[in-house]
Amino acid sequence: MPPLPAHLQTSARPFIEVDHFDFWYGPKQVLHDIHLAFPENHITALIGPSGCGKTTLLRNLNRMNDLVDGIRHRGDIRLDGTSLYDPKVEVISLRKRVGMVFQKYNPFPKSIYENVIFSLRVAGRSDRRQLDEVVEKSLRQAALWDEVKDKLHESAFGLSGGQQQRLCIARAIANRPQVLLMDEPCAALDPIATLKIEELMTQLKDEFTIVIVTHNMEQARRVADLTAFFYLGKLIEYDETLSLFTQPSQIQTEAYISGRFS
Amino acid sequence: MSDANSNPPSSAALLSSKGEIKVWLTATGLNVGLFMVAGLLLLITWNGLSVFWPQPVSEFTLTSQKDGAPEKIAGIITKQQTRRSAATGQAIEEIQIFTGNRDAYGLAFRFLDQSSLASTTLPSDYIVAERSEYGKAIFTPVRLEFSATKSLPASDPTFLPELHRLVKEGNDRRAEITALEKHEIGAINARIDKLEIRLRKADPSPEVRAPLEQELATLRSEYTTLASQATTLRDRQKVEKLVYRLASGEERNQAVAEIIHFYQPNQLTLGGRFKIFLHHALAFLTEEPREANTEGGIFPAIFGTFVMTLLMAALVTPLGIIAAIYLHEYAKPGIMLQSIRVCVNNLAGVPSIVFGVFGLGFFVYGVGGYIDHGPTYPLPERWWFLASLGAVVTLVLALLLTLKYSPTQALQPKSKARSFTENTLWISTALLTLLTLAKCPYFHGFFADKLPSPTFGTGGILWASITLSLMTLPVVIVATEEALSAVPRGVREAALACGASKWQMIQRIALPGALPGVMTGIILAMARGAGEVAPLMITGVVKLAPSLPLDGIAPFIHAERKFMHLGFHIFDLGFQSPDSEAAKPMVFATTLLLIFLVVVLNLTAIQIRSHLRRKLQASAF
Structure with missing residues (x-):
C-alpha cells in the first residue's frame, strides 16, 4: 500500500496509488521506483527542477504517454483501486474519468460552447437541454460564466489568455471526471489570472481530486494540501505542504525550496 | 587579412559588406520574374481582346491590270513587315491583309507589296459579314432579292433595316433548326436506339414483339415528322438572297439567312465599335465553334474544361485527404513510410503524358472495356467459384481476427505475427475480391448491346477526370500532410x-484545422489539372464534341461522352487547323479565356479557403 503522509493515514482515502512505478522513454529511465498516493478531494502539488519527471508522472495518470513511441513501465498505478494498465481498462473511458489541463492554454478552434461540451460530443451526447446545463455549470465552476455568457457561440480565440485557460478547465471538468490533472496551468498567465485560477482550484477540490505540477513554489504553498518533491526521477520527499516547506526532512528538498538550485 | 583591417575598405568592399549587391541581385531576379508574368498577361490580353475589335476595311487599288482595269482588292490590314527579296536582296515593304471571302478567293489572307499599291481608300459602304459557312465576307451590297421578281436595291433607305430584320429571322430559324435536330430528334433517336436493342433481344413470339414494334413505328413516324419540319425550315433559309459585289467587281449571291451578323466597319463610331466588340466577345463565349473551330465561339470547350476540372477536384479531394490522413496519422514511421513518401512526391514529377497513357491503357481499355463487355478472359466457372469462396473465407477470418482485438486496446502494440497474419488476410481478401469481380464468367457488360461501338471503352470525360485526379493526387496528399502537421500538438x-x-x-x-491547407492543395491541383492537355488528348478530349457532357436528355450526366477542352482547343487551332493564319487570333482569345477560367476557379477556391480560415481563426500557437 503506497503511503500517504502520516497525519492523513486515517482521515483521507488514497484515490490514486502509484505503486513502485518505473518508467522509460526508450533506453532512458525517467522515473525510479515512485511510490506514493494522492488522497481524494485534496490538491497535491508535484514540484522539482526541470527534468525531474514530475510531468511524466502526471501524464502517466491518464496514460497520455501512450502516444509516445518506445515507452515502457514497471510497477503499477491504481485509480480508485483499479490498475490503469488492466487489460479491461479502456484508455478512452479512463481519460473521461481523469481530466487534464495543459501548460499552454489550448482551446479548440471552435466556439466557447463547443469547446466546453467537446468531451460530451465525443461521447455521443446531443440532448440540447442537457448540454446547455453542462455548459453553464462548467463555466460557472470555472468562474467564467459571467464573462462569456453573452458570447457562448463566438470563437474561443477571442478570449484573453486567463479566460482561455479557465475555458480549458471548464472543458476538462465538463464530463464530471473524478481527477483533475493540471500541468503547470499558470505558466503562461499573468499574476492576476494566476490568482483567479488558484482560487478556482481550492473551490474545485471539493469535487475533484487534483494533482498539479508546478514550477512555482509559492503557488504550491498557496494552493496545495500536499506537496511531493521530485529530483532526478526520484521521489525525494512527500508531506503536508506546510511541513514540507517549513521543516523539510531531506537536504535536497531544503536546498530546492530555499532556492539554492532550480 | 590583417591588412584589410588597417586599410580603409574600398567602396566595393563596403557595398558588398552591406550586402547591397546581393539585395540588387535578388531584386533583379524577382523583377525578371514579375516582368515575364506581366508581359505574358499583357500580351495575351491584348492579342486576345483585339480579336473582337472591329477593324476598318481598306480598298486597295493595285498597279497591276486585270481585264483591262486596275485590280482592286478590299481587306483588313493585319500585319506590316519587311521582306528581303530573294533575287535582289533588297528590302521590300509588304502588308498582310485579311480579305475574307474564302469562297471567292480560296484563301482568306493575302500579302501585297507596298510598291504594288496605287492607292488605298476607306469606302464607307463596305460590310463585314459573318456567315455560317466560308467564314467572313467583305463586300459592298448590291440588292436584296426576295423572290424572282421582287428585290430591294442597296441605295434604298429601307435596305439596311430590312437586311437586319432578315438576318435576325434567319438566326431565329437557325436556332429553331438546332433545337429540333439536337434536342427533339436527338431524344427520339435515343429512344429508337433503345427500342431497337430491346427488340433485337426480345422473345420472338409476336405478343411480345407487337407492342414494341408498334411503339417503334410511332417513334419513327414522329421522327419523320420532325425531320420534314427541319427540312422545311432549312429550305426556308434559302429563300431571300443578298447580291453583293466584291472589290474586284465580281457580283455574288448569298442566302441572307446564312449571315449570322454583319456591320459596316468604316461607318462605326467609337461607341458602335465597342458594341460590336462586346457582341463578338459574347458570341465567342456562348456559341459553338464553326468552320473547323476557326470561327464561332468556344462554349463547349469552356463547359468541358469546367466540368472536367470540377469532376477531377471532386475525385482527388477525398482520395488525397484519406491517403494523407493514413500517412500522417496512422502509418508507423520507418523506412517503408519514408519510401512511400518519396514515391508520392516523385509521382508529382512524372510527365503528364505518362499518366495519359496509363489512363488509356487501364481506365479506357481496361475498366471501360470491362464495363462495356465484361471480362475478356473470364475464369472457368469452377475456378471462379473457388476464388469467390476464398474471398469469403479470408474476409471472415480477417474480420474475426481484427474484431477480436477490441478497440480498447488499440493503443497497445499488437504482436508481430498477429499483425502480419491480419495484413496478409486483408490483402488476400482484397485481391481475391478483385479477381472475383474482374474475372466473373457471368458478367457480360452493361453495354454489350451497343457493341461493337464502345460506350465506356473509349475516351470520355470520366476517364479523363480520373486520370487527371491520379496525376494531381500527390499535390493534395503533400499539402494535406503538411497541413495536418501544422495542427498544434497541444490541441490534439x-x-x-x-x-x-x-x-x-x-x-x-485535426482535419478541420487542416482544411485551409488542404484547400491550398486542391487549388494547386485544379490549376494544374485545368491547364493539362497531353493526358487529355488520349483519354477523351476531341476537336469537336457533338454534345455536352451534361444535357437535358436522360440520364442528364453523360460521363462516357467525349468533351472539348480549352487547352486542347488552343493546340488544335494552332497546329491542326486548315488555315493557321485565320486561327491565330482564336489561339490568343482562347488562351486568354483559359487563363481567365483558371484564375476564376482559383479565386473561388481561395475565397472558400479564407472563409474557412476566418471561421477557424487558424490556430496560431
Missing part, C-alpha cells in the same frame, strides 16, 4: 485528454 492532446478516440480527434480537431 487536449482532444485526446477529453476522451476522444484518435479518429474523433482527427475528424473533429
Whole structure:
C-alpha cells in the first residue's frame, strides 16, 4: 500500500496509488521506483527542477504517454483501486474519468460552447437541454460564466489568455471526471489570472481530486494540501505542504525550496 | 587579412559588406520574374481582346491590270513587315491583309507589296459579314432579292433595316433548326436506339414483339415528322438572297439567312465599335465553334474544361485527404513510410503524358472495356467459384481476427505475427475480391448491346477526370500532410485528454484545422489539372464534341461522352487547323479565356479557403 503522509493515514482515502512505478522513454529511465498516493478531494502539488519527471508522472495518470513511441513501465498505478494498465481498462473511458489541463492554454478552434461540451460530443451526447446545463455549470465552476455568457457561440480565440485557460478547465471538468490533472496551468498567465485560477482550484477540490505540477513554489504553498518533491526521477520527499516547506526532512528538498538550485 | 583591417575598405568592399549587391541581385531576379508574368498577361490580353475589335476595311487599288482595269482588292490590314527579296536582296515593304471571302478567293489572307499599291481608300459602304459557312465576307451590297421578281436595291433607305430584320429571322430559324435536330430528334433517336436493342433481344413470339414494334413505328413516324419540319425550315433559309459585289467587281449571291451578323466597319463610331466588340466577345463565349473551330465561339470547350476540372477536384479531394490522413496519422514511421513518401512526391514529377497513357491503357481499355463487355478472359466457372469462396473465407477470418482485438486496446502494440497474419488476410481478401469481380464468367457488360461501338471503352470525360485526379493526387496528399502537421500538438492532446478516440480527434480537431491547407492543395491541383492537355488528348478530349457532357436528355450526366477542352482547343487551332493564319487570333482569345477560367476557379477556391480560415481563426500557437 503506497503511503500517504502520516497525519492523513486515517482521515483521507488514497484515490490514486502509484505503486513502485518505473518508467522509460526508450533506453532512458525517467522515473525510479515512485511510490506514493494522492488522497481524494485534496490538491497535491508535484514540484522539482526541470527534468525531474514530475510531468511524466502526471501524464502517466491518464496514460497520455501512450502516444509516445518506445515507452515502457514497471510497477503499477491504481485509480480508485483499479490498475490503469488492466487489460479491461479502456484508455478512452479512463481519460473521461481523469481530466487534464495543459501548460499552454489550448482551446479548440471552435466556439466557447463547443469547446466546453467537446468531451460530451465525443461521447455521443446531443440532448440540447442537457448540454446547455453542462455548459453553464462548467463555466460557472470555472468562474467564467459571467464573462462569456453573452458570447457562448463566438470563437474561443477571442478570449484573453486567463479566460482561455479557465475555458480549458471548464472543458476538462465538463464530463464530471473524478481527477483533475493540471500541468503547470499558470505558466503562461499573468499574476492576476494566476490568482483567479488558484482560487478556482481550492473551490474545485471539493469535487475533484487534483494533482498539479508546478514550477512555482509559492503557488504550491498557496494552493496545495500536499506537496511531493521530485529530483532526478526520484521521489525525494512527500508531506503536508506546510511541513514540507517549513521543516523539510531531506537536504535536497531544503536546498530546492530555499532556492539554492532550480 | 590583417591588412584589410588597417586599410580603409574600398567602396566595393563596403557595398558588398552591406550586402547591397546581393539585395540588387535578388531584386533583379524577382523583377525578371514579375516582368515575364506581366508581359505574358499583357500580351495575351491584348492579342486576345483585339480579336473582337472591329477593324476598318481598306480598298486597295493595285498597279497591276486585270481585264483591262486596275485590280482592286478590299481587306483588313493585319500585319506590316519587311521582306528581303530573294533575287535582289533588297528590302521590300509588304502588308498582310485579311480579305475574307474564302469562297471567292480560296484563301482568306493575302500579302501585297507596298510598291504594288496605287492607292488605298476607306469606302464607307463596305460590310463585314459573318456567315455560317466560308467564314467572313467583305463586300459592298448590291440588292436584296426576295423572290424572282421582287428585290430591294442597296441605295434604298429601307435596305439596311430590312437586311437586319432578315438576318435576325434567319438566326431565329437557325436556332429553331438546332433545337429540333439536337434536342427533339436527338431524344427520339435515343429512344429508337433503345427500342431497337430491346427488340433485337426480345422473345420472338409476336405478343411480345407487337407492342414494341408498334411503339417503334410511332417513334419513327414522329421522327419523320420532325425531320420534314427541319427540312422545311432549312429550305426556308434559302429563300431571300443578298447580291453583293466584291472589290474586284465580281457580283455574288448569298442566302441572307446564312449571315449570322454583319456591320459596316468604316461607318462605326467609337461607341458602335465597342458594341460590336462586346457582341463578338459574347458570341465567342456562348456559341459553338464553326468552320473547323476557326470561327464561332468556344462554349463547349469552356463547359468541358469546367466540368472536367470540377469532376477531377471532386475525385482527388477525398482520395488525397484519406491517403494523407493514413500517412500522417496512422502509418508507423520507418523506412517503408519514408519510401512511400518519396514515391508520392516523385509521382508529382512524372510527365503528364505518362499518366495519359496509363489512363488509356487501364481506365479506357481496361475498366471501360470491362464495363462495356465484361471480362475478356473470364475464369472457368469452377475456378471462379473457388476464388469467390476464398474471398469469403479470408474476409471472415480477417474480420474475426481484427474484431477480436477490441478497440480498447488499440493503443497497445499488437504482436508481430498477429499483425502480419491480419495484413496478409486483408490483402488476400482484397485481391481475391478483385479477381472475383474482374474475372466473373457471368458478367457480360452493361453495354454489350451497343457493341461493337464502345460506350465506356473509349475516351470520355470520366476517364479523363480520373486520370487527371491520379496525376494531381500527390499535390493534395503533400499539402494535406503538411497541413495536418501544422495542427498544434497541444490541441490534439487536449482532444485526446477529453476522451476522444484518435479518429474523433482527427475528424473533429485535426482535419478541420487542416482544411485551409488542404484547400491550398486542391487549388494547386485544379490549376494544374485545368491547364493539362497531353493526358487529355488520349483519354477523351476531341476537336469537336457533338454534345455536352451534361444535357437535358436522360440520364442528364453523360460521363462516357467525349468533351472539348480549352487547352486542347488552343493546340488544335494552332497546329491542326486548315488555315493557321485565320486561327491565330482564336489561339490568343482562347488562351486568354483559359487563363481567365483558371484564375476564376482559383479565386473561388481561395475565397472558400479564407472563409474557412476566418471561421477557424487558424490556430496560431
